[in-house]
Amino acid sequence: MVLVNGMVTLFLAGGLFFTLVGSIGLLRFPDFYTRLHATGKCDTLGTSLILIGLIIHHLFHYSGTPLVPVRLIFLVFFIFIANPAATHALMKAAYEVGVKPWKLGDERR
Amino acid sequence: MEIRGRAKMNRGEKTFGILITFGILFLFWILLSGLFDVFHLIAGVICSGIVTLMSHDLMVKGKDEKFIGKSLRLFWYIPWELWQIVLANIDVAYRVLHPKMPIDPLLIEFETPLRSDFSLVTLANSITLTPGTITISVEPEKGTFRVHAIAKEPADALLVDQTMQRKVAEVFFVEWSGTDQPTKP
Amino acid sequence: MISIFLISSMLIIFAIFLSLYRAILGPGVFNRVAAVNVIGTKTIALLVLIGYYTERPEFFDIALLYAMLNFIGTLVFARYLERGELWS
Numbered sequence: 001m002v003l004v005n006g007m008v009t010l011f012l013a014g015g016l017f018f019t020l021v022g023s024i025g026l027l028r029f030p031d032f033y034t035r036l037h038a039t040g041k042c043d044t045l046g047t048s049l050i051l052i053g054l055i056i057h058h059l060f061h062y063s064g065t066p067l068v069p070v071r072l073i074f075l076v077f078f079i080f081i082a083n084p085a086a087t088h089a090l091m092k093a094a095y096e097v098g099v100k101p102w103k104l105g106d107e108r109r
Numbered sequence: 110m111e112i113r114g115r116a117k118m119n120r121g122e123k124t125f126g127i128l129i130t131f132g133i134l135f136l137f138w139i140l141l142s143g144l145f146d147v148f149h150l151i152a153g154v155i156c157s158g159i160v161t162l163m164s165h166d167l168m169v170k171g172k173d174e175k176f177i178g179k180s181l182r183l184f185w186y187i188p189w190e191l192w193q194i195v196l197a198n199i200d201v202a203y204r205v206l207h208p209k210m211p212i213d214p215l216l217i218e219f220e221t222p223l224r225s226d227f228s229l230v231t232l233a234n235s236i237t238l239t240p241g242t243i244t245i246s247v248e249p250e251k252g253t254f255r256v257h258a259i260a261k262e263p264a265d266a267l268l269v270d271q272t273m274q275r276k277v278a279e280v281f282f283v284e285w286s287g288t289d290q291p292t293k294p
Numbered sequence: 295m296i297s298i299f300l301i302s303s304m305l306i307i308f309a310i311f312l313s314l315y316r317a318i319l320g321p322g323v324f325n326r327v328a329a330v331n332v333i334g335t336k337t338i339a340l341l342v343l344i345g346y347y348t349e350r351p352e353f354f355d356i357a358l359l360y361a362m363l364n365f366i367g368t369l370v371f372a373r374y375l376e377r378g379e380l381w382s
Contacts, residue, residue: 029212050343094375
């Protein structure tokens with residue numbers, strides 16, 4: 001029992017760390033394209049790690065209803081496919097409209 | 110709204126599409142509801158049937174060859190992909206939390222011999238989930254990819270090494286000969 | 295003893311406030327759309343955590359639905375900003 005609680009805590013801590021790093025990246029980076037780099041990658045993995053930790057918690061503490069984690073597994077797959085697609089769509093729209101990328105030595109935008 | 114005409118498919122491919130769509134929708138109904146009495150199963154059959162009639166030609170565009178082989182190779186490709194995702198996030202975390210923030214963005218273009226819809230989408234998703242690169246646009250005519258890279262090393266890993274393109278081409282049974290593409294600033 | 299789900303929920307709310315700063319400040323419309331997408335993804339994790347903390351399984355369905363709404367919303371925004379119209 002202690003082992004399961006420890007694993008769930010590990011997954012939750014890892015997921016929270018990546019989510020916070022994604023938000024800090026949103027504030028620190030100097031340009032729109034680089035901010036999408038930070039959130040598109042870190043946010044996806046952070047949320048997925050939190051959800052995987054909660055699936056493990058459910059399978060060991062509430063083993064009477066084994067069909068509920070199927071919803072969470074589907075949510076994990078959906079986030080892995082949908083978040084990069086939304087990031088790519090936003091970046092393509094910005095490129096077509098004409099937002100200029102940032103080079104080393106420019107000022108913050 | 111641009112509505113293209115329905116794709117011309119013969120009866121065999123249409124039946125295959127209808128069966129696969131109905132099967133997947135009914136499987137989701139059973140898994141997500143968890144109730145197995147007669148009323149809910151019949152309600153599931155009716156709802157899945159109505160949705161299948163309206164949209165069966167959106168999901169399966171005809172039967173392409175080597176379907177089982179491609180699915181098996183796709184399952185083989187996923188663990189390597191997951192390892193790349195973890196590496197990517199550690200890389201981004203390093204760049205965000207470093208006090209000097211070592212980034213140096215640049216734009217790249219290259220060509221691939223992949224032509225089908227599903228393979229282009231798989232490669233674009235993989236490029237977005239690997240360290241340091243995001244796809245900007247894809248052209249299905251010649252398979253051109255335009256990619257925004259955050260520093261020099263991930264851009265080199267994509268242009269010079271070309272490991273990821275080789276692996277995706279191997280999943281979809283496409284011959285890949287390494288080509289040398291110039292970077293576009 | 296404070297449950298670990300409560301601590302995680304408070305940390306996620308802190309991260310949402312950090313993204314809200316970019317949503318208010320960001321010069322131009324693209325930064326704001328990206329920040330709203332990030333807030334939507336964090337809300338999914340928050341809903342599932344609250345579902346486990348209060349022991350009510352209805353929150354998972356709401357989280358699934360909100361994930362799809364967030365995805366479609368971002369795609370519609372991107373298409374409108376690229377073309378100037380949704381359909382001609």
